Amino acid sequence: MRAVSDGGASPVGGARPPQLLRVRGRSVTWLPPLLLLVGIVLVDFRTSSDFRILSWIVLVPGIAAAICGVWGTAVYAVLAPATYIAADAVLPHEYQAGLPDLVLAGIGGVLATLACVVRVRGEQRMLHMQDVAETIRRTVLRPLPPGWGGLDHAAVYLSADSEARVGGDFYDIQTGLHGTRVILGDVQGKGLGAVEAAAALLGTFREAAYHEADLTAVALRLEVRMQRHIRMRTALGREEGDRFATAVLLGFPEERPGTMDAVVLGHDAPLVVGPDGVRPLPPEHGLPLGYGELVPADGPPPVLRVPLAPGETLLLTTDGVTEARDDDGTFYPLTTDVDAAVTADPAIARPARLVAFVRERTLRHCGGHLADDTTVFAVRRRVGVGTEVGEREWGD
Incomplete structure (x- = not known):
């Protein structure tokens, strides 16, 4: 249910994307994927070979695709496999996961970026429809x-x-x-x-x-x-x-x-x-x-x-x-x-x-x-x- 008060709506054409995770007016949507990335690496370093989670890095671009913009998601799509390579390289040979998981992280980054493009375009269409609806509203229910x-x-x-x-x-x-x-x-x-x-x-x-x-x-x-x-x-x-x-x-x-x-x-x-x-x-x-x-x-x-x-x-x-x-x-x-x-x-x-x-x-x-x-x-x-x-x- 939506309430529209007399004269209380935002100006036509003023619709903006949802502003999530803001601190003092600045967006921090980049922070959750970064924390997840660091957390995965730290936990992997502190666990035995029976519990390897370094390949979970593939989740990082996916989280970014849900809350970040296209460029932010693309950065994590590159950062995730790069972090994987660096972290895997410093581990002893018997603990290294190898090429298959690296390929998985790379493919996951590409798919996450494409998914973010689709999400952002959908949000833009939604905002356009909201602007059209707001124009209609101000025609029928003018301030x-x-x-x-x-x-x-x-x-x-x-x-x-x-x-x-x-x-x-x-x-x-x-x-x-x-x-x-x-x-x-x-x-x-x-x-x-x-x-x-x-x-x-x-x-x-x-x-x-x-x-x-x-x-x-x-x-x-x-x-x-x-x-x-x-x-x-x-x-x-x-x-x-x-x-x-x-x-x-x-x-x-x-x-x-x-x-x-x-x-x-x-x-x-x-x-x-x-x-x-x-x-x-x-x-x-x-x-x-x-x-x-x-x-x-x-x-x-x-x-x-x-x-x-x-x-x-x-x-x-x-x-x-x-x-x-x-x-x-x-x-x-x-x-x-x-x-x-x-x-x-x-x-x-x-x-x-x-x-x-x-x-x-x-x-x-x-x-x-x-x-x-x-x-x-x-x-x-x-x-x-x-x-x-x-x-x-x-x-x-």
Whole structure:
């Protein structure tokens, strides 16, 4: 499982090989093979003819091939048979091992060097793939500046695959002409198909959220984009036509600083977390993106207008949180757990602490074995921005 925090990843193209056996910042990978070489010679000199281990020198280049670079391994490939010749020569004639073991040490050095070349090339390919994955991750889950759009925010992405960096989960904050908009979504399925759909939806969100005055219009633009993406993928033979995505859209209008608008599209409703406790949004939401043809004739999904008191945080999660199971198959009780935590310590309602709490409790509940990619995202208006309580259009 891999965790990617908001803005906490290394720069694209900055991947480096694993740095093993370092002392004060300097590599000492050359030391274990050297110690093995010296140890073999010393032990051989102190044992009788019934226990000859000088031929074990063939192991030295093999150890070097596992941890050293190509040139380091090549040095040991030469040093090992040279040491063998020197050590064997100083022994009495009756103890000398002779030519066969020397040939074995030489062949072992050549094979170890070739094996090191293969290992290093494999590591280079792996690093290239990590750079590509990091580029994709920063396209889908771009870093967000602190206080972006007048919102305090925190996020963490947990991949169910320990080798993956990104999946179908996505989130973003977009400033615009009509206030700040927030999205969190989850594309059905896994693999590159889910990543492509997430990237397509995010591109549309960033444009629509900037220009559109109505949050419903943003949702409709996302639905059209999802339908277009599905048709294209189906025409290319890469999609079965049943791809969909759930999403939550939030709007923070500048003219109504004490309220927030929300459109929930087949996703779990966000939680409003504050010092006084937790309350979920009502279960009124539209269909997931991609199911636009099933929308009834009475129009698009409703917009919920939610009053926000000072210090209240919006907690958004993907189903990796709510569907996390323990050994008994019990789902993680997100609402109950967060409510109890906030009651005990109201400061947990802060976005950074709230995200850290949900992350830790989710992993503890499932024993670190996530069945699905998981995103925890929390946002709230910054102190001094929109602290007036808005119209009570939605009850406590």
